[in-house]
Amino acid sequence: MRLEISCEDRLGITQNVLDILVRHEIDLRGIEVDEAGKIFLHIPNIEFAEFQHLMPEIRRIKGIMDVKTTPYMPIEREKHQLVALLHSLSEPVFSIDARGRVLLVNNAVANGVELDFKSIVGRDIAEFIKGFNFSRWLEGKKITPQCTAVKFIEQDFVAELLPVQVTDKDGESNLAGAMLVLKSDAVLSPQPGVLHDSFAPLAAASQGMRKVVKEANKVAGLDAPVLFIGETGTGKELLAQACHKASSRADKPFLVLNCAALPDNVAEPELFGYAPGAYGNDNSKTGLFEQAQGGTLLLDEIGDMSAQLQAKLLRVLETGCFRRVGDSNEVRVDVRIMCTTHKDLGQLVMDGKFREDLYYRLNVLSLSLPPLRERKQDIVPLAEKFVKQHAAKLGMKAPKLSRSCVEYLQGYSWPGNVRQLQNSMFRAVSLLEGDEIHKDNVQLPSTSNDGPFVQAEITGTLDEAVKRFEKDLLRRLYPTYPSTRQLARKLGLSHTAIANKLRDYGINKRTVKL
Structure with a gap:
């Protein structure tokens, strides 16, 4: 319980208040006296009967004008x-x-x-x-x-x-x-033709990635929506954050909402917030749009956003205003919108699954990130960077990559892209005994590029062969996409269908080494 006591500026008045607390054997957890003639007390919660005696006694002190409870102390x-x-x-x-x-x-x-x-x-x-x-x-x-x-x-x-x-x-x-x-040096505006340092962590050594970074360097300074397109794990969010740091909004928030991970009833209040009483209580919530005021809001996997939220997002892009859930008042914000997707939004528009007007609003500036298998020159620089980062976190000297390890990494097809490379390097560093990472220290699942799925001679019926192929495919993909939803998106099937197949084939985290 906290009390706010309005009083005159009189010598000894605070001691008079403390004497009453002592008589009632009330512990004092905190006290503040401000220049405006107020004393703030933080005491434990007490019984109502005790409270009824305490308050009148304090009010009877000479120079006390008012006593009331307060939700917080000024210092709090x-x-x-x-x-x-x-x-x-x-x-x-x-x-x-x-x-x-x-x-x-x-x-x-x-x-x-x-x-x-x-x-x-x-x-x-x-x-x-x-x-x-x-x-x-x-x-x-x-x-x-x-x-x-x-x-x-x-x-x-x-x-x-x-x-x-x-x-x-x-x-x-x-x-x-x-x-x-x-x-970071992102607080400095890049000179024309000079790459901003915020793009350095992307390790763009390949020609394809250098082109993307060069375009991103130009896009960063343009205050318009940006759409980042690429496979899962290619570094779309990292590139978006680099663009934010290289923009004039670098000193403002950079916030992210994963559109694929949240249902509408959760995503809407996360984005727009809600007014008191909206969900049956007296609390209110500030949404990401307001929290990102002056900065950047990244909508991850925008292709999975529902039609209802697409309409509300379009209105924000057109007017800069929105309404909190359960509120009739409009809120105006200044936020740059960035989006990522691994889907073909143009095809989704043709299929009637994505609003055409929103698509053209978002696709003002777009950047396509190549998969890691198409940027072989970036694999070793990225691997070395991840090794240094993970070694530093573990408090150990960064190990070197052996020649066999380098050749192995460059020859792998990386279905999980940069994220898979980062995870594999973390695993290798964490379990390493020595000062050099060899091929055997890197545990990677086999991919379709490592050998044929189906042998030349098969036994059994076609249905049995198809099931063997399906089981082998799922076992190969599961370590890279270790959740039914990720695997379902990868294969274009429903979450339920994938869950049933994994159960039928006995594929789970206990039976497949991740």
């Missing part, structure tokens, strides 16, 4: 506002104490290191940020703001170091810690 409100602000920033942000221990981080940090907040707080900042001596800086006689090059998750950033000083009653400043804001 400020803390939550600070946390909300941190999480709205797309750049990684750390708050550390005077000894360099992490006090607070935002979502960009937690997502980057793939740890929850509790696992990060309390650890030394040097575990996460390399290339700067924080101990020497914090122990210096005169600590001033600095800008320095650092590495975070094996990537280059410019760190803004801002000391936090607390002034005592004598006017002397005491170091309480510091704030670190990591900025």
Whole structure:
């Protein structure tokens, strides 16, 4: 329970209030006194009978004008506002104490290191940020703001170091810690003809991918919808994020909604939010459109969006306005829309499964990402990058790729594209004993390019041969598409049909090595 007490500025009035708490044997969890003549108390919840005696006693104190309950203490409100602000920033942000221990981080940090907040707080900042001596800086006689090059998750950033000083009653400043804001070079606008550094993680060595990145570099600066087309795992979201970082919206949020993963009754409030009372309660929700204000919203697998949501999205694109669920008031937003799809939207339009007017609205600028099997020159640079990243997370020296491993990686067809390569390198590094990755350390399922599915001579009936072929095909694809929905989308069948076939053939995570 929290109390807000309005009172006169009188010496001893706070002590009078505390004396009443002592008489009632009420524990005090927190107290604040502000300059506006208010005392805020945080006490445990008490019985109603005790509450009835407490409030009149406080009101009878000389100089007390009003006593009422309040939902929060001022410092609690400020803390939550600070946390909300941190999480709205797309750049990684750390708050550390005077000894360099992490006090607070935002979502960009937690997502980057793939740890929850509790696992990060309390650890030394040097575990996460390399290339700067924080101990020497914090122990210096005169600590001033600095800008320095650092590495975070094996990537280059410019760190803004801002000391936090607390002034005592004598006017002397005491170091309480510091704030670190990591900025990529994406905050700088690229010169014409010069690739922005945000595209460097894409490791574009092949001619096809260099062409895509060059086009993306131009598209990034144009404030219009972008459609990214490519097979699953080709890096569409990574390219979209690079375009965002290279745009004028780089310092604003980049948010993602997977259209294929959510039903309408979940996706609609996620996108647009809802008003109080919309779902039978007094709470409201801010949707992704409002959260991404001034930034970019990526709609992943837009081809799976329902007709109802397609109509609402079209209205946002046309007017820049929408209504929350259960609300009659319009909300205006300034958000750049980006979309990804592995489907042929043009064919979906012809089949009547996608709105033609929305298709032309979204397809203003489009980029097609080639599959990894068509960009062989990118395989080794990407593999080396993933090895370094995963080794850094595991706190070990990055192993090298042997010649046999390189030849094996380049000869594989990569049905799961870049995502499959990343996962295979993580598995290899995690289980490695030694300082070099060999072919035998990389576990990959066989693909149709590794040999024929059907032997020249078969036994049994055609139906039996077809079932053997079907079972073999599903066993080969299952490690790359280890869920019935992913496999169903890959083969163009219903989720139920695939689930039944996997059950009939005994294919699951226990019987197939992923």
